[in-house]
Amino acid sequence: MTDNTDINKEKKTTTHKIGIYLWIWGLLFVLSFFSYMVDWYQFQGLLRWTLILTFMFLKAGLIMAFFMHLFWERYTLVNVLLWPMTAIACFVGLMVAEGKYTVFTRFIYFVLGE
Amino acid sequence: MDQSTLDKLPKGFKSIGSDFGTDQTAFKGVQWGKAMMWIFLLSDTFIFSCFLISYMKGRASTVVEWPNPSEVFALDFMGVPVPLLLIAIMTFVLITSSGTMALAVKYGYEKNKKMCGWFIVFTALGGLTFVGMQAFEWSKLIHEGVRPWENPFGAPQFGSFFFMITGFHGTHVSIGVIFLFIFARKVFRGDFDKGKRGYFTTMKSDYVAIEILGLYWHFVDLVWVFIFAFFYLW
Numbered sequence: 001m002t003d004n005t006d007i008n009k010e011k012k013t014t015t016h017k018i019g020i021y022l023w024i025w026g027l028l029f030v031l032s033f034f035s036y037m038v039d040w041y042q043f044q045g046l047l048r049w050t051l052i053l054t055f056m057f058l059k060a061g062l063i064m065a066f067f068m069h070l071f072w073e074r075y076t077l078v079n080v081l082l083w084p085m086t087a088i089a090c091f092v093g094l095m096v097a098e099g100k101y102t103v104f105t106r107f108i109y110f111v112l113g114e
Numbered sequence: 115m116d117q118s119t120l121d122k123l124p125k126g127f128k129s130i131g132s133d134f135g136t137d138q139t140a141f142k143g144v145q146w147g148k149a150m151m152w153i154f155l156l157s158d159t160f161i162f163s164c165f166l167i168s169y170m171k172g173r174a175s176t177v178v179e180w181p182n183p184s185e186v187f188a189l190d191f192m193g194v195p196v197p198l199l200l201i202a203i204m205t206f207v208l209i210t211s212s213g214t215m216a217l218a219v220k221y222g223y224e225k226n227k228k229m230c231g232w233f234i235v236f237t238a239l240g241g242l243t244f245v246g247m248q249a250f251e252w253s254k255l256i257h258e259g260v261r262p263w264e265n266p267f268g269a270p271q272f273g274s275f276f277f278m279i280t281g282f283h284g285t286h287v288s289i290g291v292i293f294l295f296i297f298a299r300k301v302f303r304g305d306f307d308k309g310k311r312g313y314f315t316t317m318k319s320d321y322v323a324i325e326i327l328g329l330y331w332h333f334v335d336l337v338w339v340f341i342f343a344f345f346y347l348w
Contacts, residue, residue, distance in 0.1 A: 015223045025213035036202045056343035067216045067332045076133040077141045088163045099174030
């Protein structure tokens with residue numbers, strides 16, 4: 001289906017200006033620096049978790065969208081890759097509930113004994 | 115499929131139905147190797163997710179205090195313990211190598227053999243540095259008495275999660291480094307310009323292989339973003 005000349009034509013759409021890569025690279029450095037600062041200044045509690053998650057998702061999004069070219073990729077592929085992530089999110093939700101239950105029963109056990 | 119046919123294909127949401135409804139090639143216009151690498155990475159995502167989720171469950175359900183990562187992974191610099199110093203350097207090294215890989219892909223598509231090859235070599239060196247620092251970190255913790263079943267800092271589960279997660283990630287980096295060197299050699303030899311055949315295939319080599327290699331390498335960096343956030347910072 002794809003002979004060599006066609007591959008060459010596809011290629012033209014996959015090259016991008018160097019500026020975009022350097023920008024993303026710089027942003028990743030800055031975001032990593034910020035997430036390190038979260039630990040450096042020892043932020044605690046909700047603020048810490050929010051900051052960690054924000055910087056993490058921003059970094060992950062930038063890497064996937066631009067370094068891994070998903071931003072320019074065919075929409076079908078993008079959907080096939082990203083929708084399964086909702087299953088992981090569900091799994092996380094289930095295990096958070098499960099973890100709370102386990103620690104609850106352990107405390108009960110330690111307080112009341114056998 | 116040539117560009118004019120590609121342009122006529124439906125875009126956006128409509129493309130999903132039409133791509134899967136044609137009973138032949140899904141992901142039209144996407145080179146097959148790239149689609150396969152993406153599907154492999156998706157399955158790898160699930161493996162790493164399972165590790166991180168089990169770590170979350172283990173940490174959430176232990177009644178013993180979890181070791182404080184910013185003290186456990188602190189490194190003495192001129193006699194002062196700096197929290198997470200090594201981990202921060204490792205993060206920056208890996209991001210640097212991710213950037214050089216992105217440039218290698220770019221130069222590959224421009225058929226700039228020299229630049230592409232050198233940037234792959236830089237990426238591989240970054241990866242080697244990362245694995246080296248990880249080996250140092252592991253031996254340091256092992257000397258301090260961290261084992262998969264116990265450690266002097268707190269909850270005994272800490273060690274098993276640490277070795278499992280960072281070990282699996284380190285293995286990915288090591289495999290990536292090996293392939294980066296192999297592909298650097300292929301680039302310098304001009305395999306992708308001449309369309310030389312690969313080891314296991316009768317198909318002609320093409321610079322799209324560099325993008326596929328890049329996908330793997332960026333994924334390794336991506337996983338580290340999550341490990342850094344959840345294991346070291348949380």
